[in-house]
Amino acid sequence: LLSGPSLLSATSMVEGISPKLTRQADYNSSGYGSEGSHRKAKGLFAYTDTDEIKRKVRHALIRPAPYDVSRYYKTRGFAQGIARSTIFEQLTLFVIAVNALYIAIDTDWNKDRPLEFGETRSLSESPPFFIAMENIFCVYFLGEWIIRFLAFEDKRNCLRDGWFVFDSILVGIMVLETWCFTFIFRGEEGQTLGGNTAVLRLIRLLRLSRLMRMLRSMPDLMILIKGMNSAMKSVFYVMCLLLMVTYVFGIVFTQLSQNNPRLGVAYFSSVPHSMYSLLIYLTLLDSLATFLEDLRKNMWPLLAISVVFICLAALTVMNMLIGVLCEVVSSVANNEKESLLALDVAEKLQTVLAGLDTDDNNLISYEEFTKIIDHPGALRALEAAGVNPLAVVDIAELIFFDNEEPVDLTFETFMNMIMDMRDTNPATVKDVVNIWKQIKTTTNRELAQLQSNLNGVAEKLDQKTDKLERQLNCALDVLGQIAAKLDTPPL
Numbered sequence: 001l002l003s004g005p006s007l008l009s010a011t012s013m014v015e016g017i018s019p020k021l022t023r024q025a026d027y028n029s030s031g032y033g034s035e036g037s038h039r040k041a042k043g044l045f046a047y048t049d050t051d052e053i054k055r056k057v058r059h060a061l062i063r064p065a066p067y068d069v070s071r072y073y074k075t076r077g078f079a080q081g082i083a084r085s086t087i088f089e090q091l092t093l094f095v096i097a098v099n100a101l102y103i104a105i106d107t108d109w110n111k112d113r114p115l116e117f118g119e120t121r122s123l124s125e126s127p128p129f130f131i132a133m134e135n136i137f138c139v140y141f142l143g144e145w146i147i148r149f150l151a152f153e154d155k156r157n158c159l160r161d162g163w164f165v166f167d168s169i170l171v172g173i174m175v176l177e178t179w180c181f182t183f184i185f186r187g188e189e190g191q192t193l194g195g196n197t198a199v200l201r202l203i204r205l206l207r208l209s210r211l212m213r214m215l216r217s218m219p220d221l222m223i224l225i226k227g228m229n230s231a232m233k234s235v236f237y238v239m240c241l242l243l244m245v246t247y248v249f250g251i252v253f254t255q256l257s258q259n260n261p262r263l264g265v266a267y268f269s270s271v272p273h274s275m276y277s278l279l280i281y282l283t284l285l286d287s288l289a290t291f292l293e294d295l296r297k298n299m300w301p302l303l304a305i306s307v308v309f310i311c312l313a314a315l316t317v318m319n320m321l322i323g324v325l326c327e328v329v330s331s332v333a334n335n336e337k338e339s340l341l342a343l344d345v346a347e348k349l350q351t352v353l354a355g356l357d358t359d360d361n362n363l364i365s366y367e368e369f370t371k372i373i374d375h376p377g378a379l380r381a382l383e384a385a386g387v388n389p390l391a392v393v394d395i396a397e398l399i400f401f402d403n404e405e406p407v408d409l410t411f412e413t414f415m416n417m418i419m420d421m422r423d424t425n426p427a428t429v430k431d432v433v434n435i436w437k438q439i440k441t442t443t444n445r446e447l448a449q450l451q452s453n454l455n456g457v458a459e460k461l462d463q464k465t466d467k468l469e470r471q472l473n474c475a476l477d478v479l480g481q482i483a484a485k486l487d488t489p490p491l
Contacts, residue, residue: 072157083151138178223336227329234324250274348381363408366400386422
């Protein structure tokens with residue numbers, strides 16, 4: 001019975017389960033696969049990494065497109081073409097940098113005695129070179145403002161752009177200073193504003209605020225500024241600690257030096273005066289040798305206390321402040337670099353995959369993904385993100401198939417999978433536990449299916465056995481009838 005066709009059929013059924021156990025890895029159970037083409041996938045792990053930087057990278061991938069003022073511009077016309085031009089933007093940044101350098105030159109050289117102490121001349125009294133430069137800058141910035149204003153399709157939208165409003169104020173002030181105040185408010189002696197040029201010099205300093213526009217073209221500088229902003233809270237608490245230490249020692253020094261008029265008058269006349277002296281001499285270490293020598297000559301116990309204060313304030317607290325700044329700036333820098341890298345990879349892959357989306361369903365199929373190897377730019381983007389393109393291609397079959405059924409992924413899901421496959425991602429205990437849960441779920445499902453198939457095989461074997469037993473009984477009955485006819489004792 002066991003060597004018959006029924007056993008062969010049962011064996012093939014059992015063997016048919018084996019490929020699923022070997023081929024279906026825990027990727028399909030982790031959430032990348034889906035029931036149907038619109039099932040939502042979750043990523044290489046069923047959760048996003050607990051690290052703060054990775055969470056922000058994920059947020060960067062799904063956040064809306066950054067603000068771009070060009071969406072308010074006209075689609076046709078000469079002005080919008082110039083306003084959208086990268087060359088025009090770079091030229092403006094160059095002129096801003098030159099203007100900032102010119103302000104320093106004007107401050108030092110536009111005097112009766114250059115590079116020496118003295119008052120800077122007003123524009124009406126300046127030599128022709130300085131007058132020409134002021135007018136050139138004014139003409140350029142006014143022309144840039146006019147071009148950008150004409151580029152807006154709806155002129156009211158210019159009020160929505162903070163940089164345009166900011167430039168409008170600066171250009172208006174510059175025009176008033178260069179062309180209006182110089183001639184309208186000219187006094188009898190040729191000085192503006194009744195001979196007081198302090199207001200115009202103050203207004204001129206506002207031009208330096210244009211340097212903030214250059215921050216948009218310097219991501220590394222923005223990283224430092226964001227790091228400083230993030231470290232403000234930690235710096236505040238460190239400074240509070242330093243203030244408390246200085247306050248306590250200030251009281252000690254003030255009380256102990258009351259019997260020494262020379263030290264008291266020079267350094268410790270009051271608690272605020274003592275705190276000031278401790279900050280300058282023992283914290284910032286300015287003229288430290290002179291200060292300690294005075295303490296040694298006049299009151300040596302204060303010298304020992306000063307050494308203790310130096311160890312607490314200058315060596316411990318101040319170095320703690322440096323460590324806090326370095327740690328925060330480093331974390332923010334890593335965060336920003338990860339975000340910029342993720343956005344760059346996302347933009348490149350989205351451009352490539354958009355061209356490969358043959359059915360225009362905004363989903364990525366296995367067939368569409370396999371064509372990515374024909375795009376060197378996409379492969380370079382993966383390598384730049386720390387992802388091995390060959391590993392992605394090798395594992396694609398496990399991601400784009402669920403129970404041997406093809407699955408289409410959204411771009412967000414695909415990018416989560418790509419970022420999870422980076423070589424620099426550290427494995428955590430939570431990763432191992434979650435993988436164990438996924439394997440357990442997959443194994444339980446496969447074992448349940450195997451048990452179901454084995455139950456089916458056993459049921460069929462029982463049916464075959466019953467059928468064979470009935471056939472044997474029938475054969476015995478027939479043999480008994482034949483034996484009775486032949487007068488032969490039955491078996």
